[in-house]
Amino acid sequence: MRCCIKCVIHAEINSVCDYCGGVGYLPLTDRTKEAFLDYLSYDPETGVITWRKPSGFNAKVGREAGFLHRAGYRFISLFRVSYPAHRLAWFLHYGRWPQRWLDHIDGNKSNNRIRNLREADASQNSMNRRGLMSSASGHSNIRATPYGRYRVIVGAYRKRHDLGTYDTLEAAVAARDAGRQRLHGEFARHG
Numbered sequence: 001m002r003c004c005i006k007c008v009i010h011a012e013i014n015s016v017c018d019y020c021g022g023v024g025y026l027p028l029t030d031r032t033k034e035a036f037l038d039y040l041s042y043d044p045e046t047g048v049i050t051w052r053k054p055s056g057f058n059a060k061v062g063r064e065a066g067f068l069h070r071a072g073y074r075f076i077s078l079f080r081v082s083y084p085a086h087r088l089a090w091f092l093h094y095g096r097w098p099q100r101w102l103d104h105i106d107g108n109k110s111n112n113r114i115r116n117l118r119e120a121d122a123s124q125n126s127m128n129r130r131g132l133m134s135s136a137s138g139h140s141n142i143r144a145t146p147y148g149r150y151r152v153i154v155g156a157y158r159k160r161h162d163l164g165t166y167d168t169l170e171a172a173v174a175a176r177d178a179g180r181q182r183l184h185g186e187f188a189r190h191g
Contacts, residue, residue: 032079039078040065042092047112049076049085049092072109086112141180142172154179 039059041052049065055078059065066076066085074085089112090098103120104111143151145165150172152163163179166172 035078036088036091040076040088040092042089044089044093044114047089047114047116049088049112068110074110074112085110086117089114090117139169139173139176141176142169152176152179 039052039055040049042049051059051061051063051065053061066074068074075082076085076088077083086102086104086109087098090096090102093114098119100119100121103118105116105118108116141152141154143153145151149165149167150169151165152172152175154161154163154176161179163175166175
C-alpha cells in the first residue's frame, strides 16, 4: 500500500501523494482504529509507543514499536504499512488523525510526547525547522555583505521579508530573532 518512505512522510491521510500518486496510508476504518488500539499502547508522558500484542518478527509485548528512519522520524509498521509514530501518537491520544501537519515543538523528530506535538500547516511547520548554517555569517537568515555589514531576510508564508542591514552581527541576530517572533509567532525558532 505504501509506495515509498517519502509518501509516508509527506502524504496526508487518505489523500494522493504528490510524489508518486499512490495512497500513503490505509483508510482509517473501524477495523484499522480497533487494530491500532488493540496492538499499540501510547504513553503521552514519555512519547513511547509499545506493542500490546505481537504482530510480527520484532513485535514483542512491551517492546518499543517501530524503527528509527535515517531522516530522524520513528516509523511503526502494521499490516504491511509504515506509519509515522508521531501521527500514531496523536491518533492514540486524541482518537483521530491530525487534520494537518504535525510539528515537533522542540525540533526533535523522535520526541513524540503529546506536549511536544502540535498541528500546523506546511508554512508553520517549516518555520520551526533548523536553519541552514551554510551562510558566511554562521547564522541562518543572516548574510554577510561585501561591505562588512549583515543583511537579515526572514521568510514567512511564501514571502521574503527584508529586515534591514546591520553594522554588527549581534544587532543582526537580535533583529532576526525579533522578526521571526513577529512573523512566525508561536512557531518561531531562534538560532
